Amino acid sequence: VGFREIRHVSDLRPVVNSHPQGRRVDPNAPDKYLSPLKCLTVALPQTFTLCNSSFRYESSENPRRVLTKPSKPVYNDGVDNEDWDYILYVNDVLGGENGGDRYLILDVLGQGTFGQVVKCQNMRTHDICAVKVVKNKPAYLNQSKMEVAILDMLNKQYDPNDRHHILRMFESFTHKNHLCLVFECLSSNLYELIKQNQFKGLSISLVKVFTGQLLDCLQVLKEARLIHCDLKPENILLKSLQSPHIKVIDFGSACHEMQTVYTYIQSRFYRSPEVLLGLPYSTSIDMWSLGCIVVELFLGLPLFPGTSEYNQVSRIVDMLGVPPHHLLENGKQTHEFFNFVGVDAHGRKQYQLKPMDQYASEHRTNEQPSKQYFSHTKLKDIIMEYPVSKRNAKQSDIDKEMAFRRSFIDFVEGLLELDPLKRWTPQQAAKHPFISGEQYTGHFVV
Structure with a gap:
């Protein structure tokens, strides 16, 4: 019972029910249905909502891993710590304040006296890059402005074709009073x-x-x-x-x-x-x-x-x-x-x-x-x-x-x-x- 004779290779192909009974339509593809696996993973918030109409979910409320230490808010309306470093979180977004590119924070690459460097993804191009977030203090801000000017000159005037082993800077912007420099993402030192x-x-x-x-x-x-x-x-x-x-x-x-x-x-x-x-x-x-x-x-x-x-x-x-x-x-x-x-x-x-x-x-x-x-x-x-x-x-x-x-x-x-x-x-x-x-x-x- 349950076995059937195989007469042709086509008999080995799985039989898929295109209209399974009792399954929900996939909201991202109306001509398809959600499998039990999807209902309990990527569509879990919708599944919970069907079980309990008062359930509400917002991705912005997810707990995020903090990347900055110390992480206690002190200055700059609570976004800076006691060292004037911007408090960074995984999945936080930098930029976009004046219509520019936005950068999704993935992880920390390093910290120093100047500030922090984080690994990010450009949300428009999906390219991975490194963003240097400078401390919110005048001395570091002025020195970093000099760094922007020097790299801009080197990249555009002296090494426009990227042949002389000099770091490439893509852009710079200000995010909540912090100067941010966007660089190519490199490997180990x-x-x-x-x-x-x-x-x-x-x-x-x-x-x-x-x-x-x-x-x-x-x-x-x-x-x-x-x-x-x-x-x-x-x-x-x-x-x-x-x-x-x-x-x-x-x-x-x-x-x-x-x-x-x-x-x-x-x-x-x-x-x-x-x-x-x-x-x-x-x-x-x-x-x-x-x-x-x-x-x-x-x-x-x-x-x-x-x-x-x-x-x-x-x-x-x-x-x-x-x-x-x-x-x-x-x-x-x-x-x-x-x-x-x-x-x-x-x-x-x-x-x-x-x-x-x-x-x-x-x-x-x-x-x-x-x-x-x-x-x-x-x-x-x-x-x-x-x-x-x-x-x-x-x-x-x-x-x-x-x-x-x-x-x-x-x-x-x-x-x-x-x-x-x-x-x-x-x-x-x-x-x-x-x-x-x-x-x-x-x-x-x-």
Whole structure:
């Protein structure tokens, strides 16, 4: 009972009742009927209403996951928290106040001193993007307006075809007194890539690929006479996890070479000697940061992980020596880190790094001996002695790797030149054999 003989393949097709008894018509398709599954899922509110005529449902009343911490309303008519951050919720909508595009909030991507970055969907185009929601405070608002102006100029004038690894900004708008910047949505940053690799460093060939792209970006910035001022692995993002294509982000600290107002710039590990010493600075500070970054990509650990400004200076001096006389002579902060110890035969003042206990006593700080990440002190020794992966490697492969490292050392030394006047420009660095692929025959002279 219940079985029937199959005579043709068409007998295997399911028999569907197009007019099932007792089923409701699908409101979205009047010629179809709702299945029991749909009645208890996507059409559940209507099912409840049929069971209880007083039942009412509004999607706006759904509990929403809060993305901002702290989330207690304090300022701006209750939409800002105590830090003047806009309190963001999943499925909240940004924009649309003046007829512009509206952005549905999906998740948080990051938070910082400037505000928050959230992953959103453009409700008109359905494209995924990143929206930076700036704090509702004048200082952050003014700096972010500068970021908008800089990115607008870079995107439209200097990189209109999106070829030079610079973040794309689609638009900006104001939402409940918060400036919002809409960017392309990218993938992981290079610090996360190093972390996922267990801080063991990347292959030197991959480091070369990343470095070439960063030099391309910095050439455009130099042409525009712009200084990024905060170049670090966290501000370099992969476009996707499937390719090594990268983009430089976060131009919130960027400035024009003729408008170098701030003295406290650059993240400490990547801070240049001229900034540490309180000297005027130029686009060359980004080249110093680049030198620190590319070595970190290769080693997996920061080259100068200073615990304080003094510790940062001491690490640089230990590895590269005392900065040139003219930098120390003119630096506003030289006396903070160095002692005057006399004059040389030419009448030039001589300086020596202050001992740690002297600096700690003068500044009432608890300076401690810094942790040493490497068994060697000099840059050349650190790179050449870094372990080579010998798994299934032929001697010829190891020899090639060591030759590549010698070229890499010469390249990095041009970036980590203490004197900013002698430090390589992006255009000069791009000609080095490490980047150009030409055979390295000895010290590269630009």
